[in-house]
Amino acid sequence: MRDFASYVNNQRLPDKRGVSMRRDIDWWMEFVASKLAKCLFLLLLAAMLLLGKLFGQLAQDASRFPINDITLKGEIKITTAEKIHAALQPFNQTSFFGVDVNAVSASLHELPWIQQVSVERAWPDQLLIHVSEYDARYRWGDGYLLDASGSRFPNSGHQAFAALPLLIGPDGFESMVIDTYEKVEAVFLPIAAAKGQLPLKQLVLTPYLSWELHLDKQVVVKFGRDQFGERLQRFAEAYQVGKIPELEKLQTIDFRYRSGFAVKWQPAFAPKANEAELIDASHTEI
Numbered sequence: 001m002r003d004f005a006s007y008v009n010n011q012r013l014p015d016k017r018g019v020s021m022r023r024d025i026d027w028w029m030e031f032v033a034s035k036l037a038k039c040l041f042l043l044l045l046a047a048m049l050l051l052g053k054l055f056g057q058l059a060q061d062a063s064r065f066p067i068n069d070i071t072l073k074g075e076i077k078i079t080t081a082e083k084i085h086a087a088l089q090p091f092n093q094t095s096f097f098g099v100d101v102n103a104v105s106a107s108l109h110e111l112p113w114i115q116q117v118s119v120e121r122a123w124p125d126q127l128l129i130h131v132s133e134y135d136a137r138y139r140w141g142d143g144y145l146l147d148a149s150g151s152r153f154p155n156s157g158h159q160a161f162a163a164l165p166l167l168i169g170p171d172g173f174e175s176m177v178i179d180t181y182e183k184v185e186a187v188f189l190p191i192a193a194a195k196g197q198l199p200l201k202q203l204v205l206t207p208y209l210s211w212e213l214h215l216d217k218q219v220v221v222k223f224g225r226d227q228f229g230e231r232l233q234r235f236a237e238a239y240q241v242g243k244i245p246e247l248e249k250l251q252t253i254d255f256r257y258r259s260g261f262a263v264k265w266q267p268a269f270a271p272k273a274n275e276a277e278l279i280d281a282s283h284t285e286i
Contacts, residue, residue, distance in 0.1 A: 064095070
């Protein structure tokens with residue numbers, strides 16, 4: 001029996017050693033292959049970084065990749081070509097790849113009349129700039145203008161703006177004042193054909209949030225804080241039927257009453273006690 005066991009063990013031992021050697025060889029081959037793969041990856045990564053750095057340096061060279069054409073698109077009425085040129089001056093020496101389109105856009109946005117800017121590259125050497133200005137619809141106070149949405153921007157003093165409606169109010173109430181002005185226009189537009197255009201100079205929202213219309217001859221029409229629509233309609237009806245005295249004789253017209261209105265006369269036209277018809281006109285029911 002011992003001889004048989006020794007025979008079996010002697011027969012199996014060479015097979016186990018062969019398997020072990022093959023496994024060792026496979027393990028070493030995998031180990032070497034993985035190390036080589038890592039080394040190749042690191043070499044490839046280093047080469048890519050080196051090429052990227054080299055290309056980055058070349059891309060910044062304006063002599064190799066110059067911007068030869070800057071195309072400006074958009075309807076520009078107020079902003080002068082000199083101001084736009086000055087805003088683009090810092091980017092004259094930048095390359096096609098090196099120019100920062102966001103910085104170009106920000107520089108143009110600093111111009112007071114520019115509302116929107118988009119900048120893009122066009123291969124091989126062109127820069128496309130789309131610009132739009134604010135569309136002034138109203139004057140706001142002394143030094144600003146408003147577009148239709150109530151966005152405020154500086155008044156450049158251009159002569160064309162002198163004819164725009166003048167709105168006055170606290171900061172943050174621009175849109176509300178515009179909406180109210182449109183209501184005034186809608187109420188008096190049908191009356192204009194028969195009675196002439198309302199000589200409106202200013203729509204004012206006071207710091208106390210009280211509404212006033214400032215007319216020609218320095219006449220102020222007061223409506224108070226509440227029920228503006230109803231009081232405006234009473235004013236329109238009185239104006240249409242001729243119950244408003246001549247404006248050059250008045251200082252204020254006050255509609256802060258449940259019905260009717262009161263007037264304050266200019267000192268030269270103030271009624272005397274014995275002139276009943278003028279006294280009656282100073283407080284009129286409509």
